[in-house]
Amino acid sequence: MGNQTEVKKNFGPRASNYRLSSTHGNPADLQRMIDRINPSSGAIALDVATGGGHTALALAKCVKDVVAIDITPEMLAEAKIAAREENIDNIAFQVEDVHDLNFKDHQFDIVASRFAVHHFSDVKKALKEMCRVLKPGGKLYILDCSVFDGEESEEKINQIELLRDSSHQFSYSPRLWLQLLEELPLTVHKTELLQEKYELPQWFDRMGTDEKHREEVFRILNSLTAECKENYPFGKDYITTYRFEIIAAKN
Numbered sequence: 077m078g079n080q081t082e083v084k085k086n087f088g089p090r091a092s093n094y095r096l097s098s099t100h101g102n103p104a105d106l107q108r109m110i111d112r113i114n115p116s117s118g119a120i121a122l123d124v125a126t127g128g129g130h131t132a133l134a135l136a137k138c139v140k141d142v143v144a145i146d147i148t149p150e151m152l153a154e155a156k157i158a159a160r161e162e163n164i165d166n167i168a169f170q171v172e173d174v175h176d177l178n179f180k181d182h183q184f185d186i187v188a189s190r191f192a193v194h195h196f197s198d199v200k201k202a203l204k205e206m207c208r209v210l211k212p213g214g215k216l217y218i219l220d221c222s223v224f225d226g227e228e229s230e231e232k233i234n235q236i237e238l239l240r241d242s243s244h245q246f247s248y249s250p251r252l253w254l255q256l257l258e259e260l261p262l263t264v265h266k267t268e269l270l271q272e273k274y275e276l277p278q279w280f281d282r283m284g285t286d287e288k289h290r291e292e293v294f295r296i297l298n299s300l301t302a303e304c305k306e307n308y309p310f311g312k313d314y315i316t317t318y319r320f321e322i323i324a325a326k327n
């Protein structure tokens with residue numbers, strides 16, 4: 077099932093790129109997450125798909141304990157290095173697939189996940205698992221790459237993401253996110269679509285995208301309708317992207 081093998085194949089050899097990524101480690105973005113969650117010092121948090129560990133480390137500085145999970149062992153090894161470098165010792169690292177979490181119901185006060193949902197092969201199952209392990213009243217924070225509402229951007233921008241990374245599954249637009257959230261036992265406090273830039277060539281380099289696929293990305297961008305292009309300005313050294321941010325509480 078799913079693309080978990082592709083995820084491990086793509087992320088394993090490039091794990092250190094993600095620990096060192098200034099996009100993933102952006103201090104302002106991490107502070108924004110902490111402000112949104114407003115964690116209490118006694119909280120127990122789960123970081124789903126920790127990658128290079130940025131989310132787990134930011135949470136660990138504010139809460140009692142963090143469990144950081146990822147399906148790719150090499151990513152967890154990098155996250156451990158990051159924690160050691162900052163003398164953080166309240167994170168437990170575990171290899172886990174989000175679709176089938178080895179945790180009891182209602183175990184965590186906070187479940188957070190950044191830049192990962194677009195890899196999950198069964199998003200409904202994954203989100204249901206994340207909600208299952210959250211305590212009633214517990215907080216869910218998600219930040220993920222997103223696309224502008226509309227059939228064209230939902231199709232074409234996902235093609236671009238897939239050309240760059242063959243383990244890309246799907247980036248959901250706000251309207252699709254709202255449909256997903258409706259089915260979950262959550263009270264959504266705030267959602268926001270944020271416009272960002274992918275710096276080039278760093279975005280391609282981080283995933284080792286080959287030259288042919290880089291050219292194809294620009295061919296697709298050039299072929300967008302004028303209406304779609306308005307939302308996706310691009311140049312030689314950047315592509316426009318969107319992120320969707322969610323803060324919710326478990327019912």
Ligand SMILES: C[S@@+](CC[C@H](N)C(=O)[O-])C[C@H]1O[C@@H](n2cnc3c(N)ncnc32)[C@H](O)[C@@H]1O
Pocket residue numbers: 080083084087094100101124125126127128129130131145146147148151172173174175189190191192195196197
């Ligand atoms: C871009 S990285 C995450 C970045 C990180 N959350 C941060 O804040 O810097 C995406 C991660 O998702 C993980 N991943 C993808 N599918 C997964 C799954 N089914 N279960 C757990 N982790 C998964 C990958 O192994 C990879 O480490």
